[in-house]
Amino acid sequence: MKKGIIALALVLSLYACKKDSTSVIDTPVSTIRINNLAADTIIGITPGAPPTGGMPYGAGKYTFFSLENNKIIPNSDSASTKWDIGFRGTTIITNSGNSGPATGGAFIYVGLFDGLKTIHADSVFKVDNAPSAYAITSGSNRGWFVYDGINNLVNPIPGRVLVIRTASGKFAKLEILNYYKGGVTPAASASDAIKINAQRYYTFRFTFQPNGTKVF
């Protein structure tokens, strides 16, 4: 029985490859994995104790990234159309609305990364209206992550794909895999110091479609 399923899967995948290689002629899309993208990592803790103090803070700067060119864009180019998305803590901005000069945007697709083959024609790309509304909704359990308040950990929600309209008006899909250094979430029992210092390092994978279509 199991063998039968494997054989069937093999046949199906061969068929799928065949279909892909014939229909997407110009540029076969590739999926790239980015590890440890620092996103305004913690540089200190305000003196005192909560609620007035004891809060970890970063430099307050976004890390900008170009999906089209697969590289980090210097912060000095924040007002340019060179970047597609920016990361600061758990907030992700798109080069759209009041976040940047381009006409990017995004929405969150619920489902599997590999399952998203075509962006549906009816899909609405949202634009940033910081700080109250982002194309990729900020906050726990609203967008891409859920905050575990008991253990003080941020977990990306599985089955969330960020569908992005880049600065150049092309399309990409992106899945966040982890929020901690090395792509490994610290243990619930880890010390606060470990949890603070390991956070704000994104591991994600993305597929950029350079031909401008909504098909991956």
Next chain:
Amino acid sequence: MRIYLFLFVFFIFSNLSAQQIDTIAGSGNEIVVTATRTERKLSNVAIPVTLINQKTIQQAGSVRINDILQEQTGLFLTNGFGTGVQMQGLNPDYTLILVDGQPLVGRTAGVLDLNRISVGNIKQIEIVKGPSSSLYGSEAMAGVINIITDQSKSNKLKLSARYGSFNTGDFNIDGSFRKNKFAYQGFGNIYNTDGFSIRPNSTERSIAPIKRYTMQHNFNYYFTDKTNLLFNFRMNNENITNLISVNNNGNTISSKGFEKNKDFNATLQLTHRFNNKIKNIARLYGTRYESTQELVTSTRVPYTDYFKQQFGRIENQTDFTINNQVELNTGFGYAIETANSTRYDNSNNTKINHIGFAFVQTEWKPITPLTLIAGARFDNNELYAAAFSPKLALQYKATKKISLKASIGRGFKAPDFRQLYLNFTNIAAGGYSVYGALEAQKTINELNRLGQISSIENDFYSLNNLQPELSTGINIGGNYAINKKINFSLNLFHNNIENLIDTRLVAYKTGGAQIFSYINVKNAYTKGIETNVDFKANALFTISGGYQFLLTGDKDEIEKINAGKVFTRDANGFSRLMQRSEYIGLANRSKHMANLKFQYEKNSWFTNLRFIYRSKWAITDTDGNGLFNTNDAFAKGYLQVNTALGKTFMSKLSVQIGCNNLLNYEDPSNLPNMAGRTFYTTLSYQFLKNKTKNRII
């Protein structure tokens, strides 16, 4: 208490001919009262009941009620806001805790801390499983635990002292006095512990130093053989001190926490038997729970938390013995419940609820082996919708060895004051707020008018008057006395829980702070098998064991899984669809729980060895999909072994030594209340014990 008052009532008025022994009241030695609100032989109750007697409690070396409950099949003691009990997989919120038939109040986050109850004067503990709101009203959704204190029939005085690890001392005085028409029973308990910490490098103790004082006085006056007046009061005070030291980036901030809890209850009860068919009990009951917590930090203004709950009830119960086959019990009453707290809008603002209720139950024995029970109760509340709770039960004694039981009942839990009125903002953690359902509508509308609300979530519109949470429970089982040595019992249970109240995000403040409130949203189930075996190897040696298999689930979560909307992650961290088989249901539940006890008694000696096992349970949703599945974090299953040894000298002096957690099992993060291996020794002395004439009504 009722047991004592009505003891043997049926025997007086019936001739003890062989045929009549198996009346509704039944035969056998063990009598329980909780399942039907009337005395019944344990072997004759159509509802699953566990009875723990005084001897079992003492020989287990228990100090607080939770010590003995944790050794019972299917009960798990939870920690967090005190020690609560999980029954048939339902949270502590849903088990009604009674002392002498009357409810205790003062729950924190739904948990009534069982540490408040000393076992020093307990005669027996009755555990009724399955919804029992048809007799008891709110909170009896999973079942009822009734703690029945000793009301001795003799003149006696007993002192006992126990000392053990962590400087834990427990001292009891228990005495009774009887003369003519008057009877008095008094009890005092002092408990003191230094507490302990099993977390390394932490000055904060997981069990803080505690001092507790409990006393209970019980007065009875028998006007005639048919009329009795009872006055009972009980007091429990506790003082807890905790030194908390927070190390924050090199700065150590020390603070001192003080907690004072006061608990008081009083009963005035008049029992009168009109004739051999009608008995009436009129009762006035009042209780108060007051809790003050103070956190003093060197650098800041002290934080104070105050909570007071009061409950008063007047009720009347009439029992009609129509004939040997039919008995009818009816009752009605009125209760007032109030609460004041700094957790509400204003602690001077008293929150009040009025409840009127009536119940009726009939027990019918059409033929000797069959007992049928039908009952219902109606609770009308000022603050939320009324609740109607019916129950049906039957017992069929198929043969002398086999008896079968089945029952179906409805239970409910009224929304508590917290769920209605809480007004709490956590400034330390991002400024989120939690408002009770009534408070939320008022406050959010007001904040919205002032322009302080940035967005309102869909759930805001479902905020309405909260409905009671409901359960429908079915219990089917039986008892098989294989021979004189082996007894086997089995119970299958299924609880369908509707309207569960959960916190939901209802709005955002400008600036992003979240506002949560309470809504009736969840539907869940718990189902399983409970089985117990007793094996009496010979006159000296007994083995008893129990096992519970439990499955739980949230119905909305299962629907989402079946619809393919729930994901988890594979080894690469990539999302994948979660399978139904990976779903494990509600957190903090163990699929397997078991206990095994070896007991040896010879002459004035006894010794026992007790094993308690609990399989792993889910603690955190680490894969972020919002429910609990095999990919999440679990606490490890564990085995706890306890043992005790004792001897009684000349029927007066008893000496007992014991060791709990013999294997020294520790899990600081998941079982902070479980100390490593601890030792104790107990001495008790019975000064006098004179039998006096029994008074029976």
